[in-house]
Amino acid sequence: MSDTNPIQRLAQVLEKERERVARLWAKRLREELYEVEVPGKDLRAPLRQLLDELVRLLHDRGEDALRLWPEVVRPHGAFRYDQRFEPEDLAREFKALEAVLMRVYSRCEGGHLPPEVADLINELVGEASASAQASYSRVLRTEAVRFREAAVMESVLYHMDVGILLAELDGSVSFATQPVSRLLGVPIRSVVGARALTSMAPVLSQVNAHHPSGEPFRVADMPFMRALKESRPVRGVMMEVERPGGGAASLEMSATPIWEEGGELAGVIQTFTDRTEAAQKTRELSTAQDELRRLQGQLLQRTRAQSLGQLASGAAHALNNFLNVVRLRVTLLRREFKPEHLDALDRTVGQIGDLVSRLQEFNVQRTEEHLTDVVLDTVVREALELMRGELERGDSPLEVELKLEDPGKVHVDAGFLRELVVTLLLAARDRMKHAGKLTLITRRDGNAELSLRIQDAGPPFPVEALARLFDPLTREAGAPQSALQLAVVKDQVRRWGGELTVENVEGGVGGAFVVRLPRLREGHEEEPAASRRTEGPRRFQQTRRVLVVDDDLDNARMMAEVLGEEGYDVQLAQNAEVALQLWERRRYDAALLDAVMPDISGWDLARELRQRTPQALLAIVTGMDVRGQNRSTLALVDAVFRKPIDVGALDEFLSQSDVPGQEASPEEDPPGESIGPGAPGQ
Structure with missing residues (x-):
């Protein structure tokens, strides 16, 4: 065998002595590793596999076996880790293999071990040992990391708040x-x-x-x-x-x-x-928000009452002027009758009615909006008329200049818009301590918007105050009330699709509130009521018999006298009980009902009359604002007339009927007779 190379010679020896090498290796290992409790077969089996791979590589791959066999041995390090080998035990294992290989080879060669074979054995075993040690160390490091992670996880799990x-x-x-x-x-x-x-x-x-x-x-x-x-x-x-x-x-x-x-x-x-703390804070925040809403409501009511007080003061001034005109006209009529005096009285009464109507609209507690197409300039003039007395009274009345360019219509709630303008007028007036000038300007801004500009002659707004002007929670002295009002106004304008801003006038004198609203395009007019009905218009025949129900006899008698001169057969009732008796005793084509009466309201009486005679014409006559009534209540009557009454409109309403006239039955009262307290003849 001296003529063959060391790899072939070693392969030939291992091929013949493989079992002896495995047995001697395991025996030597057992002697050195007596502390490791591994069964004999479990100890020899991996050794035999390693030797089988070594023989195969030496035969098939020659010199490449020096590089390949350490890779085969590498998993052996992880395997011995699982069998609880220590690193020193793994080193002894390969030292034992080296000694066994040299001993067996020397014995087969008659006690001769060539240096080149010894070097080959030393190199093979050394590389294999290093590879197994590397695998063992990697597993050891991995397990250390796992141990630390487990320790950290245990600490986290047992000490975290979750x-x-x-x-x-x-x-x-x-x-x-x-x-x-x-x-x-x-x-x-x-x-x-x-x-x-x-x-x-x-x-x-x-x-x-x-x-x-x-x-x-x-x-x-x-x-x-x-x-x-x-x-x-x-x-x-x-x-x-x-x-x-x-x-x-x-x-x-x-x-x-x-x-x-x-x-x-x-x-x-x-x-x-x-989440105990968070839940507690949430409950406290909810309570605080409820309290804030309550306080804001109180503050808003207070500022609204303040505005109403200011309006009432100005309205009293205007009413006194109107009443003075009435008294003077009555004095002139007593001296000499002239038709122009009556016309002037009629106009004055109409002006008083318009003023009271606007005051009632301002004071009504709205729960929903009634959006209509409104002429902007008309609402501005109405708001200014409400405020005129307030603006003109005092030692330093304000001058008002109107620059209304008739920009068109907006789709808003007319009452809300009137209140909005009044609020801004009050805010602008309060900025001027002495006599000054208010300028109201309306114009069209392009094709999409209209603007209303209320400009005062007060001091310019500080730059830092412009951002806080609409903040209802501002802490500046005297500011919360006006700020809350302006915040409400700004929110209302935003709901209409517009915006409310404030700015300083160029030149350093005065400030201005600017309201911008979407312009109602031409052709977007509200359809006539008749065209929106699903059925044809309700046509009525002439009405002859009318029942007037009012607890105020002066008003009732004047109404009966005026309608009687128009050709109607009118009877009076001072309360609902008498009205129901009259209604049962004869047929009436229409009833005019006062809304507020001592026993039951005109609305409740209308419900009763509607049940008894569905086709009769029913109208409420009142000096109150009726927008607080719900739709089902309003549907009980065919019309609502506000005092003072427009006689022409009332005649046009009563001249209609949807039932043919009927002959009076024998048991009916004779025409013109009334019963109840205060009836004619009693």
Whole structure:
């Protein structure tokens, strides 16, 4: 064998002596590693596999075996780690292999071991040992990292504020961290072990678990039970508990399903988070918001009352002027009758009625908007008429200049818009301590918008005040009331699709409120009422018999006298009881009802009359604003007339009827007779 190279010679020896090498290697290893408890076959089997691979590589790959066999040996290091070998044990194992290989080779060669074979054995075993040691070290480092991670995870799980439990497919809780016990106030053994219905039900009862609404919390409501049933995550379930040791808690729970690699459900992880402080702060915030709304409501009522007081003062001035005109005209009529005096009186009464109507509209507590197409300039003039007395009174009356360019219509609530203009006029007036000038300008801004500019001659707004002007929570002295009013106005304009801004006038004198609203395009006029009805217009024949019901006899008699001169057969009733008696005794084509009477209201009487005679014409006559009535109540009557009454409009209404005239029955009263207190002839 001296003529062959060392690799071939070593391969030939190992081919014949493979079993002896494996047996001697295992025996030598057992002697040196007596502390390692590994069965003999488990100790020899991996050695025999390594030797088989070495023989194959020496025969097939020749010199490449020096490079390939260490790679084959590499997993052996991880294998010995699992058998609890120490690093020193692994080094002894390969030292033993080196000694055995040299001994067996020398014996086969008659005690001769060539240096080149010895070097080959030394190199093969050294590379294999280094590879196995590297594998062992890598596993050792990995296990160290795992150990540290496990230690950290254990520390986190047991010391964090979030509790974690693991639920199995059958609903049993197999694991729970210490915070679960702390948050619920019960021992871990009460939660872990049995199925949820057995373990969780007593726990929920013990801690008086309930939903935030007060409804008892059941086991089926637990997120992990729902996640098991629905196979999906369940988030943000709130539960309130009363811990046995004292103290209530609000817990937020979430559950996440765990899936196997094959897509099968393996279980559910549920978390518990203490939200007690957050829930308490939420309740406190809700209470504070309710209190803020109440205070803002009070403040708004106060500022509204203040505005009404200012309007009432100005309206009193205007009414006194009107009444003075009435008195003077009456004096002139007593001296000499002239038709122009009557015309002037009629115009003055109309002006007084318009003023009272606008005051009532301003004072009404609106709960909903009634959007209509409104001419902007008309509303501005009406608001200015309401404010004129307030603006002109005092030692330093204000001058008002109108620059109205008739920009068109807007689709808004006319009453709200009138209030809005009045509020801005008051705010502008309050900025001028002495006599000054208010300028009201309307114009069209392009094709899409109209603008109203209310410009005063007061001091310019400080730059820092412009941003806070509409802040209802500003702390500046005297500012909250006006700021709240302006904030309400700004919000109202925004709901109409517009904007309210404030700016300083160029030149450094005065400021201006600017209201911009969408312009109503031409052709967007409101359809006539008749064209919107699903049925044809209701045509009426002439009405002959009219019942007037009013507890104010002066008003009732004047109404009867005027209608009598127009050709109507009128009877009077001073209250609802008398009106119902008259209605039963004869047929009436129409009834004019006062809205406010001592016994029952005109609306209730209208309901009764409508049930008895559905086709009769019914109208309410009132000096009050009727927008507080709901739609079903308004639907009881055919018309509403505001005092002072337009006689022409009333005659046009009464000259209609949808039932043919009927002959009076024998039991009816003779025409013109009235019954009840204050009836003619009584």
